[in-house]
Amino acid sequence: MRFSDAWRACVGTGRMDLALRRDYQDSLALIQREIGFRHIRGHGLFSDGMGIHRPFRHLEQEHVRYSFTYLDQVVDAYLELGIRPFLELGFMPSGLASGDQTVFWWRGNVTPPRSWRAWADLVRATVTHLVDRYGLDEVRGWPIEVWNEPNLTQFWQGADADAYYRLYQVSAEAIKEVDAQLRVGGPAISPGADEWLERFADFVIGHDVPIDFVSRHAYTSGPARHVPFGSRQRLAPASRLLDQFALPRKQLAGTPLADLPVHITEFNSSYCPDNPIHDTAFQAAYLAPVVAAGGDPADSFSYWTFSDVFEEADVPTELFHGGFGLLTHRQIKKPAFHLYAFVARMGDRxxxxxxxxxxxxxxxxxxxxxxxxxxxxxxxxxxxxxxxxxxxxxxxxxxxxxxxxxxxxxxxxxxxxxxxxxxxxxxxxxxxxxxxxxxxxxxxxxxxxxxxxxxxxxxxxxxxxxxxxxxxxxxxxxxxxxxxxxxxxxxx
Structure with missing residues (x-):
């Protein structure tokens, strides 16, 4: 019997344009040498920092130019290090956004598009470019997830389920227009809104919308008590993570989606990027049974994240600041890094x-x-x-x-x-x-x-x-x- 390597299938990252930095690339190179993940997932593909959506006005007409300069550099760097994208479609480029609500220090826009047709064009153009540059067989191996945690108001304006269903449908159909075998899925929900997956499943089944996998996130921390430049939280037992990993298959049993792959596209103890628990030896021992058994209920479970080069809450003020990463800035290994490095050295039987x-x-x-x-x-x-x-x-x-x-x-x-x-x-x-x-x-x-x-x-x-x-x-x-x-x- 083979030991599942679902733990290795994916790892999380900060927003995509951080991959242009030397510290980020040095950290990812170390991760790949000593652990070796297959895919990497992060936010911000369409945020302004990546510069893909470039509206302009010429001869009294509105036009859009798509610039893939940074996207090519990021994906090239990933592939050179032996890791492939797990693409997340988000957030909304400011030139296409219907509102000004943003999330994070770097202001990712979380409003629906002003024009659904323009959003479909953006998705289609980006996927087409990736296929043209890297080849259809290669890109067919990159899962594409629509948005991030739309069940939370801070990530999707009003946590509007109907608007998300439309976003998902428009995105999935645009992707399938490029190639029917490209893999698309969602809804990438956070813990605490489990009914979202059931309602999402009803929608895609009832409207015959393409879906190739389902995704959700898993954390075991309670509400945050904030202190200056930090957070403190109580934790549930680590077994609750495995319960969350298993929930999608339980919810989808008996439906047409029952046999779809389940991807846990984020997991960790705390969901706060400034909780010191992430830096401790406790973290490694706490998560060890999850890494050992997580491949039973899920096809992949993605540690959030590989590096403290991150910046959702702001620029870190200390080397050890409770960041999500397996590595600090400048590649200091945390105990959780060694948990993964140890498993990477284990046998496959x-x-x-x-x-x-x-x-x-x-x-x-x-x-x-x-x-x-x-x-x-x-x-x-x-x-x-x-x-x-x-x-x-x-x-x-x-x-x-x-x-x-x-x-x-x-x-x-x-x-x-x-x-x-x-x-x-x-x-x-x-x-x-x-x-x-x-x-x-x-x-x-x-x-x-x-x-x-x-x-x-x-x-x-x-x-x-x-x-x-x-x-x-x-x-x-x-x-x-x-x-x-x-x-x-x-x-x-």
Missing amino acids: FLSRGPDHLITTDADGRVTVLAWAPVDHTGAGRSPRTHNLRFSVPVDAPAAFLLRSTVDEEHGNAFAAWQEMGRPPSPLPRQFDTLREAAEPARSHRRLPVRDGRVDMEIALARHEVTLLEITPVTGSAPPWWDDDDLLDGPS
């Missing part, structure tokens, strides 16, 4: 899973164990100080080599090191070097005995620890003349 571990193997007989300490979601300090785990795995060799990589409150935790060095808002170069070293997992290794074809182990996990055990069969041996005990025994 599923052996077993429990409430505190996942075990896989690969074609070479290497066994990998991802283990995590259970957390108390009501307070990080209430999590158990230690957690013991015992397991037995098959190894086809007389002995095995163990490499253990560990992240916890003291290891692989640059946030803790940053706090201890006085929380410098803009670290000096030597402080950055220290933080990069502090961000690396602790490594240990030893030889293990194999008895009756198995390795039996018991390990102790510290508070909020996530650890990766790589158990490799030992097949080589030292030459007969080699003796480690006489390394200093030369001729007298």
